[in-house]
Amino acid sequence: xxxxxxxxxxxxxxxxxxxxxxxxxxxxxxxxxxxxxxxxxxxxxxxxxxxxxxxxxxxxxxxxxxxxxxxxxxxxxxxxxxxxxxxxxxxxxxxxxxxxxxxxxxxxxxxxxxxxxxxxxxxxxxxxxxxxxxxxxxxxxxxxxxxxxxxxxxxxxxxxxxxxxxxxxxxxxxxxxxxxxxxxxxxxxxxxxxxxxxxxxxxxxxxxxxxxxxxxxxxxxxxxxxxxxxxxxxxxxxxxxxxxxxxxxxxxxxxxxxxxxxxxxx
Amino acid sequence: xxxxxxxxxxxxxxxxxxxxxxxxxxxxxxxxxxxxxxxxxxxxxxxxxxxxxxxxxxxxxxxxxxxxxxxxxxxxxxxxxxxxxxxxxxxxxxxxxxxxxxxxxxxxxxxxxxxxxxxxxxxxxxxxxxxxxxxxxxxxxxxxxxxxxxxxxxxxxxxxxxxxxxxxxxxxxxxxxxxxxxxxxxxxxxxxxxxxxxxxxxxxxxxxxxxxxxxxxxxxxxxxxxxxxxxxxxxxxxxxxxxxxxxxxxxxxxxxxxxxxxxxxx
Numbered sequence: 001x002x003x004x005x006x007x008x009x010x011x012x013x014x015x016x017x018x019x020x021x022x023x024x025x026x027x028x029x030x031x032x033x034x035x036x037x038x039x040x041x042x043x044x045x046x047x048x049x050x051x052x053x054x055x056x057x058x059x060x061x062x063x064x065x066x067x068x069x070x071x072x073x074x075x076x077x078x079x080x081x082x083x084x085x086x087x088x089x090x091x092x093x094x095x096x097x098x099x100x101x102x103x104x105x106x107x108x109x110x111x112x113x114x115x116x117x118x119x120x121x122x123x124x125x126x127x128x129x130x131x132x133x134x135x136x137x138x139x140x141x142x143x144x145x146x147x148x149x150x151x152x153x154x155x156x157x158x159x160x161x162x163x164x165x166x167x168x169x170x171x172x173x174x175x176x177x178x179x180x181x182x183x184x185x186x187x188x189x190x191x192x193x194x195x196x197x198x199x200x201x202x203x204x205x206x207x208x209x210x211x212x213x214x215x216x217x218x219x220x221x222x223x224x225x226x227x228x229x230x231x232x233x234x235x236x237x238x239x240x241x242x243x244x245x246x247x248x249x250x251x252x253x254x255x256x257x258x259x260x261x262x263x264x265x266x
Numbered sequence: 267x268x269x270x271x272x273x274x275x276x277x278x279x280x281x282x283x284x285x286x287x288x289x290x291x292x293x294x295x296x297x298x299x300x301x302x303x304x305x306x307x308x309x310x311x312x313x314x315x316x317x318x319x320x321x322x323x324x325x326x327x328x329x330x331x332x333x334x335x336x337x338x339x340x341x342x343x344x345x346x347x348x349x350x351x352x353x354x355x356x357x358x359x360x361x362x363x364x365x366x367x368x369x370x371x372x373x374x375x376x377x378x379x380x381x382x383x384x385x386x387x388x389x390x391x392x393x394x395x396x397x398x399x400x401x402x403x404x405x406x407x408x409x410x411x412x413x414x415x416x417x418x419x420x421x422x423x424x425x426x427x428x429x430x431x432x433x434x435x436x437x438x439x440x441x442x443x444x445x446x447x448x449x450x451x452x453x454x455x456x457x458x459x460x461x462x463x464x465x466x467x468x469x470x471x472x473x474x475x476x477x478x479x480x481x482x483x484x485x486x487x488x489x490x491x492x493x494x495x496x497x498x499x500x501x502x503x504x505x506x507x508x509x510x511x512x513x514x515x516x517x518x519x520x521x522x523x524x525x526x527x528x529x530x531x532x
Contacts (some may be wrong), residue, residue, distance in 0.1 A: 043341070046313055071346060075309070079345020080337060083368050083423075083431060090371060091429025097370045097407075102349050104363045104416055105356060141363075144414050148406070150370055157349075163357025165349060 001029045001146075003183045004254060005174040007190035008035025008081070012248040014088055017189065020254035021151070022092040029146050031181070032096075033154045033174045036081030043076050044069075054117035054126075060230075061223045064115065065130045065167040070157070073167055074100075077155045086153050097150045101134065101158035101173065102165055108136035109158035109168050132166035134158050134173040137180035171231040179238035186240050187257045188228055189248030194262035195225070209265045211236040232265045242266045267295045267412075269449045270520060271440040273456035274301025274347070278514040280354055283455065286520035287417070288358040295412050297447070298362075299420045299440045302347035309342050310335075320383035320392075326496075327489045330381065331396045331433040336423070339433055340366075343421045352419050362417045367400065367424035367439065368431055374402035375424035375434050398432035400424050400439040403446035437497040445504035452506050453523045454494055455514030460528035461491070475531045477502040498531045508532045 002024065006017055021030055044051045049072060052064045065073065082098040089096035101107025109132030117124055145152050154177075158168040171188070178186050195217065197204035209217065214233040221229050232243040246262030247253060256262070268290065272283055287296055310317045315338060318330040331339065348364040355362035367373025375398030383390055411418050420443075424434040437454070444452050461483065463470035475483065480499040487495050498509040512528030513519060522528070 074349050075341035075345035077345070078349050079341035079343070083340050083344050083366060086368050087425060087429050087431045089429075090368065090425055095370055097365065098368070099363065099365075100349060102352050102356065102364070104361055140414070141416075144410065148410050150407075159353060159356055163353050163355075165353045 001031070001181065001183045003031050003033065003174060003178050003181075003186045005033045005171060005186065005188045006035065006248055007188070008037030008039065009191040009248070010038035011191045012189065013250065013253060014085065016251050017248065017253050018085075018088045018092055018094075020252050021089065022094050024254060025094065025151060031142065031146075031152050031154065031177070031183070032085070033170055033177070034081060034085055035170050036077045036155065039081050040073060040076035043080075044072050047072060054115065054119070057116055057118055057123055060226055062131070062169065063167065064117070064126060066128065067130065070130045070165060070167060073157060074165070077157070082153060082155050089151065089153065095150045096153050097145060098153045100155055101168060104138050104141045105136075105159055106138045106141060106154065107134045107156070107158035107168065107173050107177070108138075109134045109160055109166050111160050111164065111166055130164075130166050132158055132160055132168050134168050134176045137177050139180050142181060169227060171228055172234070175231045175235045175238065175240070178235055178240050182239065184241040185244070186235055186242070187244045187246060187254060188232075189246055189253050189257065190228075191247075191249060193247045194245045195229070206263050207260070209263060211265065214265065236265060267297070267447065267449045269297050269299065269440060269444050269447075269452045271299045271437060271452065271454045272301065272514055273454070274303030274305065275457040275514070276304035277457045278455065279516065279519060280351065282517050283514065283519050284351075284354045284358055284360075286518050287355065288360050290520060291360065291417060297408065297412075297418050297420065297443070297449070298351070299436055299443070300347060300351055301436050302343045302421065305347050306339060306342035309346075310338050313338060320381065320385070323382055323384055323389055326492055328397070328435065329433065330383070330392060332394065333396065336396045336431060336433060339423060340431070343423070348419060348421050355417065355419065360417050361415055362419050363411060364419045366421055367434060370404050370407045371402075371425055372404045372407060372420065373400045373422070373424035373434065373439050373443070374404075375400045375426055375432050377426050377430065377432055396430075396432050398424055398426055398434050400434050400442045403443050405446050408447060435493060437494055438500070441497045441501045441504065441506070444501055444506050448505065450507040451510070452501055452508070453510045453512060453520060454498075455512055455519050455523065456494075457513075457515060459513045460511045461495070472529050473526070475529060477531065480531065502531060
């Protein structure tokens, strides 16, 4: 089984991704997790409620999610992005089913209402942040769908034990999912050719990173990449054999990733 | 098995509906179909793209759906409304799963791109209307979910055989679903106490209507009610034994409906 985590950047080649998935699943079961950052940002701007990115004291960036931000999140991720991707796969004969972490408690998360952020050099505490960390995966539901020939197309948000919808980091949730489903290969597709030595130079892709080396790259990584590296580290520690960071913009993003393009963590 | 079709009006008591469903499904399997008209209209207004309702030459009103309207539809129905309802049920311990007609080809529709409408007394033809009529239901998927203890929470849009997302009438789709699943009882919940003799007077609820009488009410019915009556007629002709029109605003909408409140068509 293979888990594809496709980012939410506007540049991803979804035609290529859908085509690759249609071929790949002839060989082995596939689960797809997707983002929708670009769609969310566009919608938020149209509604006059810009996405508010905050940075934690340890330098990890995330989105502050109040009630209105969560509604926009739902519309962009569960509404627009998820159904477009499902339809794209359906058009290629793949029996795709789109679900969020809320559906059937697919991703149950522990709420973390308190959010410490660094603003203007000072650490502040925001309460009532509607996010959570995925701790439980409904493995039975996924197995039932896979056994019946369906391809799960998943995205945040998640749900708390009390049934509250909470935003959650898709990358982290993907890793928890991979561990729960005992998935051996996880491919992260985004708008870069892999982990870069120099973010300004696409030709500086680092082809292989051993598990114990990831820590050395963490201090230099910024923003989303820091989160992805932490996710890769966690994945390898949880039983995943191989994590691949690869370019989601090529003609065949998944084929290229599996052929050794991008960065392989193992 | 029972099918609940809850309208998309802002006045529906979703707490009561969720509570009733949690109790009802102890006795028999439930499928829920929901609308989201009010949410859709609010979002469309915020985005500056008002919902465009048109009337056919036979007097049936529907929404003209171009690409932008379909996107708003997806965000309101699949994104916001569906996940909120699912979370509400999850909070009550119901293993709800939200799906649109696109997911797993749940509702496959024949496209009807040409739309004849009456405007200013003249009949006009609009092309590229992104709607369709549901003709095929993925019964296997629904049975699989029900057998595994899940409660399907469904809404439009549907999908064509080619994988194109199309808007579809939720009421009509519900009837096609009921027939395919051999469901005997269908409850329509909306913002009125049932079928009224005089729409201005809530106390004029017609308690019972025989199948062969429905035709006599059709000419007087207006807008959405005309569509609902046609759906009720079609349902009874397709093997449904009982269709109930009832008030979705009471403390226990479904309990009340099953206790004989509203209008029973049989």
